[in-house]
Amino acid sequence: MRLYEFEGSDLFRREGIPVPEYEIAASPREARRKAEAIGLPVVVKAQVLTGGRGLAGGVQAAGSPDQAEEIARRILGSSIKDMTVSRVMVAKKVEIAREFYLGVTIDGYHGTPLVIFSTAGGVSIEETARTHPELVISRPVPITDGLRRSEAEQMVREAGLGGEESPAIAGVLDALYRVFRKYDALVAEINPLVRTAQGTYLALDAKVEIDDASRYRHPDIEVSPEERIANPLERKGSQIGVSYVDLDGEIGIIASGAGLGMATMDIIGRKFRPANFLETGGAITADLLYQVMALVLQKKGLKAVFINLYGGINPIHEGARGIVRYLKEHPASIPIMANPRGNRQEETWQILEEGGVRVVTGVATEKAVEQLVNLLEEAR
Amino acid sequence: MSILLDRETRVLVQGITGRVGRAQTRWMLEYGTNIVAGVTPGKGGEEVEGIPVYGSVAEAVTERRAEASVFFVPPAAVKDAARETIKAGIGLIVIVTEHVPVHDVMEIRAFVGDRGVRLLGPTCPGIITPGQAKMGIMPGNMFRPGRIGVISRSGTLSYEICADLAEAGLGQSTAVGMGADPVVFTGMPELMALFEEDPDTDLVVLVGEVGGTQEENAARFIARRMTKPVVAYIAGHNAPEGKRMGHAGAIVQGNMGTAQSKTAALGQAGADVAQYPLEVVKLVQKRLASR
Numbered sequence: 119m120r121l122y123e124f125e126g127s128d129l130f131r132r133e134g135i136p137v138p139e140y141e142i143a144a145s146p147r148e149a150r151r152k153a154e155a156i157g158l159p160v161v162v163k164a165q166v167l168t169g170g171r172g173l174a175g176g177v178q179a180a181g182s183p184d185q186a187e188e189i190a191r192r193i194l195g196s197s198i199k200d201m202t203v204s205r206v207m208v209a210k211k212v213e214i215a216r217e218f219y220l221g222v223t224i225d226g227y228h229g230t231p232l233v234i235f236s237t238a239g240g241v242s243i244e245e246t247a248r249t250h251p252e253l254v255i256s257r258p259v260p261i262t263d264g265l266r267r268s269e270a271e272q273m274v275r276e277a278g279l280g281g282e283e284s285p286a287i288a289g290v291l292d293a294l295y296r297v298f299r300k301y302d303a304l305v306a307e308i309n310p311l312v313r314t315a316q317g318t319y320l321a322l323d324a325k326v327e328i329d330d331a332s333r334y335r336h337p338d339i340e341v342s343p344e345e346r347i348a349n350p351l352e353r354k355g356s357q358i359g360v361s362y363v364d365l366d367g368e369i370g371i372i373a374s375g376a377g378l379g380m381a382t383m384d385i386i387g388r389k390f391r392p393a394n395f396l397e398t399g400g401a402i403t404a405d406l407l408y409q410v411m412a413l414v415l416q417k418k419g420l421k422a423v424f425i426n427l428y429g430g431i432n433p434i435h436e437g438a439r440g441i442v443r444y445l446k447e448h449p450a451s452i453p454i455m456a457n458p459r460g461n462r463q464e465e466t467w468q469i470l471e472e473g474g475v476r477v478v479t480g481v482a483t484e485k486a487v488e489q490l491v492n493l494l495e496e497a498r
Numbered sequence: 499m500s501i502l503l504d505r506e507t508r509v510l511v512q513g514i515t516g517r518v519g520r521a522q523t524r525w526m527l528e529y530g531t532n533i534v535a536g537v538t539p540g541k542g543g544e545e546v547e548g549i550p551v552y553g554s555v556a557e558a559v560t561e562r563r564a565e566a567s568v569f570f571v572p573p574a575a576v577k578d579a580a581r582e583t584i585k586a587g588i589g590l591i592v593i594v595t596e597h598v599p600v601h602d603v604m605e606i607r608a609f610v611g612d613r614g615v616r617l618l619g620p621t622c623p624g625i626i627t628p629g630q631a632k633m634g635i636m637p638g639n640m641f642r643p644g645r646i647g648v649i650s651r652s653g654t655l656s657y658e659i660c661a662d663l664a665e666a667g668l669g670q671s672t673a674v675g676m677g678a679d680p681v682v683f684t685g686m687p688e689l690m691a692l693f694e695e696d697p698d699t700d701l702v703v704l705v706g707e708v709g710g711t712q713e714e715n716a717a718r719f720i721a722r723r724m725t726k727p728v729v730a731y732i733a734g735h736n737a738p739e740g741k742r743m744g745h746a747g748a749i750v751q752g753n754m755g756t757a758q759s760k761t762a763a764l765g766q767a768g769a770d771v772a773q774y775p776l777e778v779v780k781l782v783q784k785r786l787a788s789r
Contacts, residue, residue: 224600226710226747229607229681244752261604302601304680331746332599334574361744365736376678376744377652377707380733381775384757387736388774395737397744400596400635428654430623431518431594431635460637460657461525482662484776 119328119343122165124207126324129301135293135308137321140209149190150183152208158182159211162189164196164203167346169242169325174198179211201348212320217310219243220291222298224305230258233265233295235273235287239310253277265295286319287311301339302332351394351416358409360398367391369490370414370423372407374398374432378483382426385484389491393417402432407440415450422453424490425475426483429460438466442473449474453493457486500627500672501647501692501699502590502616503566509633510558510588511536512579513570514546522570522594522635523547529638531631535562555579555586566590568624568633576620577602584615592633593619593683600746603681610683617683621745623653623675634675644669646782647693649686650705651678651712652745655733659705659775666779671699678707678745686712687719694724701727701785703778704769706760708734709748713760717767727785728769731778732757 121129127137141152142165153160164176171177176198180186190206197203217239225232234256238246247254255273259265270288279287290311298306307325314320328336330343347353355362361376365383369390373379376397383392396414398406414423425441427434438458445454455476458466463480470477476493478486509526513519514536524547527533533549535558542553552558555567567588571579576598583591598620610617618625624634629643636653640661646668650656653675660673674689676682686704693699702724706713713732720728734743734750735757742749750756761771770781 224604224680226680227685227712227715229604229683231604244754260608261601262608299601302599304600329600329746331573331597332601335599361742363738363741363743365738373654375652375654376748377650377655377705377733378658380652380707380737380743380748381655381658381731383737384733384735385774392736395741395743399744428637428640428657430637430653430657431522459661460640463639482665482776483658484774 119330119341120167120346121326121328121341122167123163123324124165125341126326127321129297129326130321130324133293133297133300135290135297135321136319138210138212140207142205143190143208144194144205146187146191146194149206149208150187153180153186154183156208156210160186161209161211162186162193163207163209164193164198165205165207166198166201166203168199168201171198176203212312213315214312215315216313218287219246219309220294220311221305221307221309222295222303225258228258231261231295231298233257233259233273233291235277235291237277237279239312243309259295264299265292267292290319290321297326301326301336302329303327304329351413354413355396358406358413359401360396360406360410362413363395365392365394367393368419368421369393370417370420372396372398372410372414372423372425374402374427374434378426378428382424382483385487386424390421393420398432400431402434402437404436404440404443407437408444411441411444415448420452421494422455422490424487425454425456427456427458429458429462429466433462434458434460435462435465435469438469441475442469445473445475453490455486455490457481457483500630501696502672502674503625503627503631503633505530505532505630507631508532508534508563508565509631510534510555510564510567511549511570512555512567512583514538514549514551515541515544516570519570520546523549525638526632529632531633535564555583555588559586559588564588566633568592569595571595573597573599577606580606580617581609584610584613589615591615591617592622592624593617594622594624594634595619596621598679600679600681603679603683607681607683618674619677619683621679622677623656625672625674627672628670636673636675640664641673642669644671645698645700646670647696647699647702648673648705649689649702650675651707652705652733655705655775659703659731659778662776662779663782666783668779668782671696678747680710680747686716690716690719690724694726699726701729701782703782704728704730704764706730706732707745707748708732708737708743708750708757709755714763717763717769720764720767720769729772729778729781729785730764730769731772731775732760735773
């Protein structure tokens with residue numbers, strides 16, 4: 119779950135990372151009041167869960183209360199990469215002498231935290247890694263030891279910085295690592311950390327993504343994961359506990375596993391376009407598949423729904439009952455085809471067939487999809 | 499022969515008294531798995547499907563000489579259970595549990611260090627040596643004994659591909675689900691090394707998906723070390739950028755981790771890479787015929 123900049127900045131402040139004075143505003147009037155309270159000039163920043171908002175006009179400086187109100191009016195309610203801006207951050211503008219990049223992420227392959235520092239701040243670290251790899255200093259950190267202060271200082275010195283700079287920046291790196299560990303982050307990033315004209319250091323942005331699996335042990339982070347999903351169908355999927363990705367196509371997909379769902383998309387994509395990706399996870403019940411049917415069939419312009427299920431951990435015969443109950447209450451005008459295999463497959467076939475689902479028995483997904491394609495081509 | 503698991507392996511089931519643990523214990527027993535004990539803290543003395551339940555792993559090891567363990571333990575309990583199991587001297591641990599915090603996975607990996615314990619998962623279907631035993635949740639009727647080694651990030655997709663292979667008469671020596679989280683315990687290269695050394699495996703099938711760098715590391719391993727042929731399929735050719743495709747680790751970020759780039763990396767390393775699951779069968783047949 120990605121946090122908004124202001125939520126990340128709150129965590130930074132709690133852990134001792136210096137940030138400029140800021141407030142949150144949800145209306146132009148409020149932005150004006152907050153700008154006056156903080157003291158001008160300020161920067162008005164759109165709060166959206168995506169990068170590249172600066173280029174989209176979502177970050178602008180204001181020298182007067184009128185200007186702050188005017189900028190907030192333009193940004194609030196606008197859309198940046200399909201996300202509607204409902205809040206702005208009003209932050210004290212600082213004079214920047216130099217920018218740096220600081221990040222902690224996970225080296226998935228080696229299974230350790232990875233600390234990254236670069237003197238190329240304010241641009242994407244992926245871009246720097248491509249164009250100037252020598253400017254990216256990174257270190258895997260043994261998770262049981264944590265980041266040693268001496269190691270952090272050495273990274274900063276390796277980047278060519280000396281004097282007072284290395285202990286100051288190392289201190290921020292140390293605090294950022296603390297944020298990463300304490301809040302179960304997948305990513306904690308400051309881009310940029312700036313040295314101001316006065317010689318102080320401030321984090322001018324906060325990108326923090328929290329591991330969804332760890333939310334049970336962070337009751338102090340009071341945010342709802344659903345409210346930050348922009349797409350209404352994807353939000354509904356998250357609410358009922360399945361993974362739904364909205365796509366631009368005409369065949370609805372329900373799969374009982376992620377890999378199977380992606381493979382089903384690959385196969386359907388040869389002749390048609392998938393309307394969605396949907397993976398049920400390993401906790402199928404009749405109610406869950408009832409809700410899943412309602413969700414997938416909400417999408418406009420569907421030509422068919424293809425249901426691909428494996429009985430491994432999942433009781434697919436239970437799921438079949440939910441599918442049939444949904445179709446009995448809401449008869450479908452398009453073909454619903456299912457290809458259930460694995461434990462209790464015979465029982466599942468029977469329940470679905472009696473409920474009006476076209477059941478393909480005991481064949482590979484390709485063969486089942488061929489039958490669906492034939493059916494749809496005949497109907498043309 | 500096989501890798502990691504056979505009909506003699508003395509298996510422990512952790513979380514055996516839970517709903518999923520009970521149901522899966524029955525399937526595993528029916529398949530022929532040599533389950534010798536179960537563990538649920540506080541439930542020592544009970545029985546599940548005729549299997550004695552102990553309150554601790556140490557007891558199960560002492561009393562029943564358990565040597566491998568499969569976890570149906572809740573996510574929040576996995577870290578402590580894993581440490582207990584490693585300390586008790588179990589050599590193989592399969593973690594089926596989904597939604598284990600990634601920081602816990604990193605801590606367990608650090609705890610394993612060089613103790614020589616093999617862990618698989620989390621979020622994995624487990625291991626099956628067809629015709630002998632299975633530790634995990636895969637439906638046994640999709641597999642058959644044979645000489646193909648299978649390594650998969652996805653559970654359900656490994657069932658699909660093994661069923662396709664079985665249908666064509668191509669059975670499996672062992673099929674291993676490695677899990678699909680951002681951090682897993684055992685990666686593709688280490689599992690390939692086991693199959694490379696297994697005298698009863700002729701060819702390895704890799705089933706990958708978008709996200710992470712497992713397949714890229716597998717490609718390097720193939721180029722340097724594999725003498726046996728490798729056939730692969732990567733799921734998610736039309737996965738959109740920036741969306742998690744069900745698995746926490748299945749995400750294309752920028753132009754990183756796409757099915758296309760993984761397919762290219764494996765192809766350059768000398769593997770035959772299918773575009774669709776059923777094509778795996780054809781490529782396996784071709785490779786075996788040309789030996």
